[in-house]
Amino acid sequence: MPLLAGSGGELVGAVAPLTISLVLGAFLFGAAMQLADGCGSGTLYKAGGGSPLSLVVLPTFAFGSFLGASHQPAWIGLGGLPAVNLLAFGWPTALALTVAGCGLVAWLAGRAARRAGGDAPPSPQAIAERLVRTGTASFVAAAGPAQSRWATRWWLGALLLAVLYLAHLVVAGQPWGIVYGMGVWGAKAVSTLGWDLSGDAFWGVAPHAQRLVEPILADVTSVTNIGLIYGAIAASRWNGAPKFSAPSGRRLAAAAVAGLVMGYSARMAFGCNVGAYLGGIASASLHGWVWFALAFAGSILGVRIRRRVGA
Numbered sequence: 001m002p003l004l005a006g007s008g009g010e011l012v013g014a015v016a017p018l019t020i021s022l023v024l025g026a027f028l029f030g031a032a033m034q035l036a037d038g039c040g041s042g043t044l045y046k047a048g049g050g051s052p053l054s055l056v057v058l059p060t061f062a063f064g065s066f067l068g069a070s071h072q073p074a075w076i077g078l079g080g081l082p083a084v085n086l087l088a089f090g091w092p093t094a095l096a097l098t099v100a101g102c103g104l105v106a107w108l109a110g111r112a113a114r115r116a117g118g119d120a121p122p123s124p125q126a127i128a129e130r131l132v133r134t135g136t137a138s139f140v141a142a143a144g145p146a147q148s149r150w151a152t153r154w155w156l157g158a159l160l161l162a163v164l165y166l167a168h169l170v171v172a173g174q175p176w177g178i179v180y181g182m183g184v185w186g187a188k189a190v191s192t193l194g195w196d197l198s199g200d201a202f203w204g205v206a207p208h209a210q211r212l213v214e215p216i217l218a219d220v221t222s223v224t225n226i227g228l229i230y231g232a233i234a235a236s237r238w239n240g241a242p243k244f245s246a247p248s249g250r251r252l253a254a255a256a257v258a259g260l261v262m263g264y265s266a267r268m269a270f271g272c273n274v275g276a277y278l279g280g281i282a283s284a285s286l287h288g289w290v291w292f293a294l295a296f297a298g299s300i301l302g303v304r305i306r307r308r309v310g311a
Contacts, residue, residue, distance in 0.1 A: 001098070001284050003169065005091040013087075013283030014175045016270040018290055019080030021072075025268025026276070026291040028261055030298025033273075034306050035258035036061075040178035040272040043259070044225055048232025056252050057259035058182075064263025065179050066186030069208075072267050073201045084286035094284040101281075101289065165282070172220045175279035179266040181221030184211050186263070254309055269294075 004013045016022065033039045036057045038046055043061055046054035086094035168176045187203050191212055197203040203212060216222045247255070266272045269291055271279060277295065280288020 001087065001091045001095045001282075003166075004283060005087050005094075010173060011169060012174050013085075013285065014177070014271065014275060014279030014288070015083050015085050015283055015285040016276070016280065016287040017076070017080055017083045018287055019076055020078040021075035021268040022080065022270060022287055022290060023294055025075075025265040025270075026294035027298040027301075028265035029269055029272060030295030030300075031302035031305065032258040032261040032265065032298075033295075034299055034302030035309075036255050036262055039274075040182065040262070040266065041228060041274050043262075044178070044228045045232040048229035049236045053247050053252065053255050057255050057262075060256045060259035061263040062182045062186035062189070064186075064260040064265075065183035065267055066190065066203075066263070068264035068267025069180075069183045069187075069202045070197075070200050071202075071264075075268050086284035086286065091284075098281060098284060105292075165278075168224065174220070175275070175283060176224060177221045177271060177275035177279065178225060179221075179263070179272050179275055181219055181223075181225040182263065183267065184216070184219050184222055187212055188216070250309070 004011050029039075033042070036043065037051075037053055038057070040061065043054045043057050047058045086097055165176055187197060187208075191197055197209075197212065202208055211219050216226075262272070266276075270276050270287065271291075273295070276291045277288055280286075280291060282288075
């Protein structure tokens, strides 16, 4: 936040208005990611790890992101409230409010875990392997509360993520994102198949139209997305490739539809867990907190739907 406040406009935060599309999109995204066994970044890293489910979700997510971006101007046109940037009150106040909000969420989560009780947690490696093998939603649904206790390597991972996020902001001039790059992939794919996007309300105007004629590596979000996939490949080689069970046809179909909904709704909501939630809160934008609340509510519904369809 101090960097954004003192950059003189060289660094741009993830700030978005509090629109109707944000509310609807975040809720839908939260529900869909439970059926897809991961969000945008989760889909990328599990696809890199060889998950058959994520390999099905990835292309439908990309197409959904392309289509959602194409319709985004119409969704924003439904109206809402203007963006609320806490940096307008000064970065010390914005930082204090953000830290207080994060602390409150952590306290509520810890309180809920203590109320539920549980046994000693397994090792972080066992948890990570199960997350990749069975999917995030399956793990959360079956896990005991004690398994959510912090481990040392999780703290180190969080610290490393924060450092890399800061480096991305300084180098790229913008927060880390996921969805836009996947939308570019989808737009390039349909353009190759003959879909004329010159008159599109989103992809037909600058700077998005330029992205379609430039190489993939000219788009910073595509570069980080590809890096995430390769990082997952490297990690799977280092730790040993996880063993995946073959999903049923019904499970694959549900995941494919969920990927499409995730990609589309992410554009409605100005991003996914990374771009809207993490990026919004880190940029002192109120829309990040709204995204979090609505996606959390959607996740509750998504878990229930998942149980009904047997996914």
